[in-house]
Amino acid sequence: MLYRSWDAVLRVRKEGLNVGLINKPTLNLVDEEAMRKVGSSPFVLVVESLNQKTGLGSKFGTWLLERQLTPRYGYMGTNKEGCGGLTEQIPHQGLDPQSIILKIRQLAQ
Known part of the structure; x- marks a missing residue:
């Protein structure tokens, strides 16, 4: 999901929206400094x-709340059954x- x-x-930056990207591929450890930085932003979207x-x-939202960090929050992941390869499943x-x-x-509104 990283390159997507x-x-x-990159597309929303061209529209003038200041958005960053963090790659967090595992659920192993919480980086407290990164959580404070992310949690102080206007919104957070996890895509997986x-x-x-x-x-x-679901874990990231909990980590934010445990630290009393409350940006607007959303997350996207698989939520439907389906068959086929990535070309069919991603959309x-x-x-x-x-x-x-x-x-x-x-989230940016």
Whole structure:
């Protein structure tokens, strides 16, 4: 999901929206300095290819709340059953760059 997210970030930056990207590929450790920086931003969006209910998005939101950090928050992950390869599944799950851009715009308002 990293390059799809990066594509979305580059596109919204061209529109004048100041957006950053952090790559957090595992649930192992919490980087407290990064959490403070992310938590002080206006919004946070976690995009992942894991299950939306049990993946990084659900954990990351908890980590923010445990530290009394309350940016607008959203997360995107797989949430539907389906078959096929990545070409079919990414848009089916709503994880394509355009879907990410829509979510960024919603959170940025």
